[in-house]
Amino acid sequence: MESAVNFPTKAKIPEKLPVIETTNLCKVYRTGFWMNQKIESLKNCNLTVYQGETFGLLGQNGAGKTTLLKTLLGIVRPTTGSGILLGQPIGDRSVKDKIGYLPENPYFYDYLTAWEFLEFVAGLFKISKSIQIQRISQLLDLVGLSKSTAIRKQLRQYSKGMLQRVGMAQALINDPELVFLDEPMSGLDPMGRYQIREIIVSLKKQGKTIFFNSHVLSDVEKICDRIAILGKGELICIGTLDEILGTYDSYYYVKGENGNFQILKQWIPDLEFENNFWHGHLQGDPQEFVVSLGLMKARLITINMERLNLEDYFMQQLREREIFYTN
Secondary structure (H helix, E strand, O other): OOOOOOOOOOOOOOOOOEEEEEEEEEEEEEEOOOOOEEEEEEEEEOOEEEOOOEEEEEOOOOOOHHHHHHHHHOOOOOOEEEEEEOOEEOOOHHHHHHEEEEOOOOOOOOOOEHHHHHHHHHHHOOOOHHHHHHHHHHHHHHHOOOHHHHHHOEHHHOOHHHHHHHHHHHHOOOOOOEEEEEOOOOOOOHHHHHHHHHHHHHHHHOOOEEEEEEOOHHHHHHHOOEEEEEEOOEEEEEEOHHHHHOOOOOOEEEEEEOOOHHHHHHHOOOOEEEOOEEEEEEOOOHHHHHHHHHHOOOEEEEEEEOOOOHHHHHHHHHHHOOOOOOO
16 A cells, blocks of 8 residues: 655744743832831733743842742742743642742752752652652763762752752752743852853753843853843843844944043943043944044044943943942
8 A cells, every 4th residue: 555645844933932921010028017118029020931942030139030030930929910830820839840940049958968859859749769860860960060979978068059059950850841040150160150051051952941040141141042131120121132232233332532521421321431531332323423523523543343242231221220239
């Protein structure tokens, strides 16, 4: 019997599926002796994170990053608003086994070894003993911890960086679809940060969705598909780096000398002026800018195509909104 001929068909590009969605999410804490003082930790947060995406949430300490993450996880209940996580309302227990979570300051049982602790976590997910042994060994290799150290050394003897690696391993023990990482590079040396970045990249290749908070902007810039900036509980912006920073041919970095500070500031928002010399990123038509320099008797030294980096943009946004707190 002849088999049917299968003609090639044009493959359809799959639509991105939302994994996280929030609508006007707010969180208000009450403080004071009479609980009559209100602190708005989150204000009308609306965001969507798609399947297979690496999403970075940026903000200063106290911006509300951890509150947002814990609200998504169902650890903190929102005051108003709603959210969806893996197709279910936030807080729904049915999706817990599909989620991995590394807190900013994880707590471990000091007198357990790393191996014992990972066995304990695997038991919570009802992972069989045979699979536990294989998976724990793989995760130890992934996070850069030796098996011998994990078996014999108690966690109270680990450095902060080593504990962070154990925390990453426990966040992945259940092979989650969605991984939440709260400051995953905290306490790590440059090699450790590089390894964590590589782990996140490898998770993305596996099709997992990663949502992480960080104030290490260089790491975020290297690995994230999209980012959001949170300031005083409000989402300042959200999008890809090209959407937020612009393409490399959309900005000019200029240097010059002399001129009027106030006029130059209109053209160069991040203007820095020292000893008659100035520099910054130009916003506006370069030809018109050169004409204005002639009128104010200023001299252009160099002009190069160069978009803002994430750190410059981040600081610019905080300055414009007069957000200067650090705790």
